Amino acid sequence: MRFELDDPDDGIVRVVNHIPDGALVRLRGRNGVGKTVALRLIQLCAGGANPWTNDPASWRSLAQAIPDGYSIRAIDDDREIQWTVHPRRDKWIKEPTTKDRELDRALLAVPDVDSVRVETRVNGVLQSTTDARPLTVSLLSGRESLLDVWAAELLVDLRRFTEVATLAERRLGASRERYGRLQRAADESSPSMLRSLQSTVEDDRSKLETLEEQVEELRRLRERSQLEHNLRERLAEAEATIPGLDEQFRQLLDREDEIRSDLEDIAEQTSLRLSRRDLDPPELERLDRAQRNADKRRESHAMAIAKLAEILANPLLDGLERSAIEDAQGEVQRELASLDRQIRRLHSDEPVLDLATQLQTTASGHRGSEQDVLIDDEDVVITVERLQAGLSKRIEALEASGPLTRLEEQRSLASEKLVALEGAIEAERVLQQKASLVTEVIEAEQRREQDQQIVDALVERREVAEAELEQVEDKKLDLTRERQRILGDATGLEQLRALVEQRGDPAPSVDEEKLAELERARAGAEAAFMASERRLREAERSAKSAIALLEEAGLPASDAGNHARVEVALGQASTTIEQMETQLILVRSAYQMLRARLAGEDEFESALAGRASAAEEGLAKYYAARWQGQLDSPSFQSELFQGGQLEAIDLIGGHFRWTDGGGQTQQRPLRALSSGQMVYAYTKAVISGLEAPAADRYRLIALDEFGAYLDQHAQERLLDDLRNHLERSPRTKIVIVLPDDPKNDLGYVAEVIA
Amino acid sequence: MSTEERELEPTAGEVDHFIAVVSAVSAATDGDGDAVKEQWAALLEADSDAFLQELLAP
Numbered sequence: 001m002r003f004e005l006d007d008p009d010d011g012i013v014r015v016v017n018h019i020p021d022g023a024l025v026r027l028r029g030r031n032g033v034g035k036t037v038a039l040r041l042i043q044l045c046a047g048g049a050n051p052w053t054n055d056p057a058s059w060r061s062l063a064q065a066i067p068d069g070y071s072i073r074a075i076d077d078d079r080e081i082q083w084t085v086h087p088r089r090d091k092w093i094k095e096p097t098t099k100d101r102e103l104d105r106a107l108l109a110v111p112d113v114d115s116v117r118v119e120t121r122v123n124g125v126l127q128s129t130t131d132a133r134p135l136t137v138s139l140l141s142g143r144e145s146l147l148d149v150w151a152a153e154l155l156v157d158l159r160r161f162t163e164v165a166t167l168a169e170r171r172l173g174a175s176r177e178r179y180g181r182l183q184r185a186a187d188e189s190s191p192s193m194l195r196s197l198q199s200t201v202e203d204d205r206s207k208l209e210t211l212e213e214q215v216e217e218l219r220r221l222r223e224r225s226q227l228e229h230n231l232r233e234r235l236a237e238a239e240a241t242i243p244g245l246d247e248q249f250r251q252l253l254d255r256e257d258e259i260r261s262d263l264e265d266i267a268e269q270t271s272l273r274l275s276r277r278d279l280d281p282p283e284l285e286r287l288d289r290a291q292r293n294a295d296k297r298r299e300s301h302a303m304a305i306a307k308l309a310e311i312l313a314n315p316l317l318d319g320l321e322r323s324a325i326e327d328a329q330g331e332v333q334r335e336l337a338s339l340d341r342q343i344r345r346l347h348s349d350e351p352v353l354d355l356a357t358q359l360q361t362t363a364s365g366h367r368g369s370e371q372d373v374l375i376d377d378e379d380v381v382i383t384v385e386r387l388q389a390g391l392s393k394r395i396e397a398l399e400a401s402g403p404l405t406r407l408e409e410q411r412s413l414a415s416e417k418l419v420a421l422e423g424a425i426e427a428e429r430v431l432q433q434k435a436s437l438v439t440e441v442i443e444a445e446q447r448r449e450q451d452q453q454i455v456d457a458l459v460e461r462r463e464v465a466e467a468e469l470e471q472v473e474d475k476k477l478d479l480t481r482e483r484q485r486i487l488g489d490a491t492g493l494e495q496l497r498a499l500v501e502q503r504g505d506p507a508p509s510v511d512e513e514k515l516a517e518l519e520r521a522r523a524g525a526e527a528a529f530m531a532s533e534r535r536l537r538e539a540e541r542s543a544k545s546a547i548a549l550l551e552e553a554g555l556p557a558s559d560a561g562n563h564a565r566v567e568v569a570l571g572q573a574s575t576t577i578e579q580m581e582t583q584l585i586l587v588r589s590a591y592q593m594l595r596a597r598l599a600g601e602d603e604f605e606s607a608l609a610g611r612a613s614a615a616e617e618g619l620a621k622y623y624a625a626r627w628q629g630q631l632d633s634p635s636f637q638s639e640l641f642q643g644g645q646l647e648a649i650d651l652i653g654g655h656f657r658w659t660d661g662g663g664q665t666q667q668r669p670l671r672a673l674s675s676g677q678m679v680y681a682y683t684k685a686v687i688s689g690l691e692a693p694a695a696d697r698y699r700l701i702a703l704d705e706f707g708a709y710l711d712q713h714a715q716e717r718l719l720d721d722l723r724n725h726l727e728r729s730p731r732t733k734i735v736i737v738l739p740d741d742p743k744n745d746l747g748y749v750a751e752v753i754a
Numbered sequence: 755m756s757t758e759e760r761e762l763e764p765t766a767g768e769v770d771h772f773i774a775v776v777s778a779v780s781a782a783t784d785g786d787g788d789a790v791k792e793q794w795a796a797l798l799e800a801d802s803d804a805f806l807q808e809l810l811a812p
Contacts, residue, residue, distance in 0.1 A: 157771075157775075160764075160768065161772065161775065164762065164764045164768060166762060167763065167764070167798075168794075168798060171801065171805060174801075174803075175797075175803075175805050175806040175809070178803065179809075182806075182810075553807070553810065554807065554811070555810060569810050570810070572809070573806065573809040576793055577809070579784075579790055580790055580793060580794065580797070583776050583779060583780055583790070584776075586779050586780075586783055587775055587776055587779045590779050611783050614783045615782060615783050617782050618779040618780070618781055618782025618783065619779055619782075621778060621782070622774065622775055622778035622779075
């Protein structure tokens with residue numbers, strides 16, 4: 001198989017662009033012609049550890065040197081493998097790590113690999129998976145000693161271990177997280193926990209009930225005390241107030257009686273007034289008629305007065321002569337009597353006497369009846385007029401008949417005068433009676449009006465009285481209520497006293513502070529009880545879902561027995577996870593310590609102290625056994641142990657232990673080997689560990705800087721070993737890279753050895 | 755499984771190597787190198803749920 005490589009186009013990085021066909025090729029050239037770069041590029045494309053892991057500066061410069069589409073071809077008789085490089089400069093990692101060593105682990109067609117995407121084609125067919133990796137490259141540096149290589153291998157393994165440990169830690173973390181959920185579920189569904197919560201609830205309930213009883217007792221006591229206090233207060237108030245109320249009540253009753261009596265009186269008076277007002281209609285009519293007549297008679301009276309005034313205007317009837325006439329009346333009477341006697345002696349004078357008698361009868365008739373007055377006033381006037389006319393005639397006759405005639409006429413005149421006077425007097429008396437009757441009618445009307453006013457006043461008074469009576473009733477009701485309020489259920493003051501006496505001594509007063517404190521304690525206990533009950537309910541709900549979660553995870557925890565088994569399983573799982581996490585830490589620490597030890601660096605400080613040392617020893621034994629197998633070949637034994645048998649590699653102690661030809665155990669420090677011995681041993685060790693490639697696969701072994709520490713003798717023996725290896729391993733190509741004279745500016749020389 | 759996890763996923767050979775290393779260290783520290791071998795295999799060859807299931811299996 002030969003290799004053809006494109007030239008980078010940056011003009012800085014140089015690459016050997018042709019490695020000829022042949023199983024064993026020696027490539028010689030001065031430094032800088034691109035031997036190592038070519039081999040590293042082949043390894044980069046073919047896959048495997050990033051060859052620039054220990055040379056980050058060159059790796060970073062390569063990012064700019066490799067053009068997109070850079071191509072390398074490996075050509076065999078019947079196969080051409082082509083790698084096309086697409087650098088991803090924006091993602092080009094600055095520090096190459098072992099992560100890049102598996103560039104082709106990802107799908108080759110997917111451009112998501114850091115730094116570089118490489119397309120691989122076999123006979124023009126794009127290989128889409130890492131399974132199609134056709135070439136394996138092992139790049140060995142001849143500058144490295146056995147310990148360097150081991151240290152490097154440890155570093156590579158450490159990095160890979162760290163990567164895998166990262167994955168493992170993630171899974172352990174996820175497992176722990178899920179474990180945590182299951183553990184919480186187990187805790188939440190723990191029967192003992194639930195029992196404990198139930199017990200807490202019961203305790204809290206008991207405390208609450210106790211406090212409630214105490215509070216209730218104090219409340220009852222306070223209520224009783226308050227009741228008795230109220231009772232005594234009521235008694236005192238009743239004793240102070242009830243008599244007054246009763247007195248007021250009695251006064252109200254008296255007042256009520258008065259008002260009722262007054263009302264009866266009012267009713268009676270009203271009835272009386274109303275009955276007086278309601279006299280029988282005929283009487284009222286008579287009175288009305290009498291009044292009307294009186295009015296008429298008043299007019300007639302006025303006329304009569306006028307007539308009398310007219311009569312009195314006569315000198316015989318005026319005021320001065322009236323007395324004279326009255327004085328003369330006696331004289332006239334005496335004269336009249338004398339005349340009568342003379343007339344009786346001379347002539348009888350019957351007509352005059354009859355007239356006088358008639359006049360007297362009429363006058364007495366007027367005096368006889370009140371009703372007559374009402375109907376004879378006109379007669380009086382007529383009589384007066386007639387008398388006046390008669391008087392005038394008599395006077396004329398007397399004047400014509402001489403002395404007797406005059407005497408008779410005078411007597412007649414005097415009699416007429418007397419009659420007229422008596423008639424006038426009688427008329428006056430009748431008029432007075434009429435006036436009296438009218439006055440009586442007027443007074444009756446006035447009394448009726450007064451009665452009406454009195455009735456109105458009585459009605460008003462009755463209303464006032466009724467209102468007052470209503471107020472009295474209300475007041476009585478108020479007093480009754482007030483009395484009942486004061487006495488409460490007791491029906492009387494005496495019963496109230498009896499109740500107080502029945503109570504006996506007052507109940508002790510309640511310590512309000514203590515009651516308040518108990519109330520607070522009760523509230524706190526209630527809150528605690530509710531909280532614990534809520535916790536229990538929540539716990540029961542959680543337990544239900546927790547049991548479901550556990551059952552879903554194949555951990556039935558429905559009863560106490562199952563739950564105990566679940567807890568044991570979870571405990572064991574937790575222990576295992578913890579153990580595995582600790583192992584990761586210990587192994588990583590052991591790697592770091594052992595690598596530092598082999599690299600001759602300062603002793604690695606571990607916080608794990610004794611366990612870390614033990615871990616390093618364990619790791620050292622593991623690698624010693626592994627590397628011992630690589631070194632277990634006759635040529636190696638012959639080269640390093642003078643034909644003896646390697647017994648052990650003590651990496652911690654830093655020495656080989658072997659049995660020499662005489663059966664004696666020998667020991668030699670690892671670092672006591674010469675550089676050539678170390679390189680030889682290393683190369684032998686690595687190559688002997690390489691297996692033959694599988695069918696239709698190839699292996700390229702590149703021994704870079706090979707021979708720098710090997711003398712000619714060792715090189716020859718190693719070439720023999722390589723030839724032997726090639727005989728056992730078909731489809732393997734070995735390229736030995738050797739330095740050349742710096743003055744040789746011919747580039748490089750590729751020599752096919754086998 | 756994420757791309758990153760896929761990249762971290764060990765090959766079968768790496769799993770064997772990993773377990774061998776852990777076992778060697780465990781034997782040196784705890785005296786029992788075989789104690790959790792099966793669990794490591796389960797962890798590295800399966801996901802966390804399967805691993806935990808394995809752990810919790812009776």
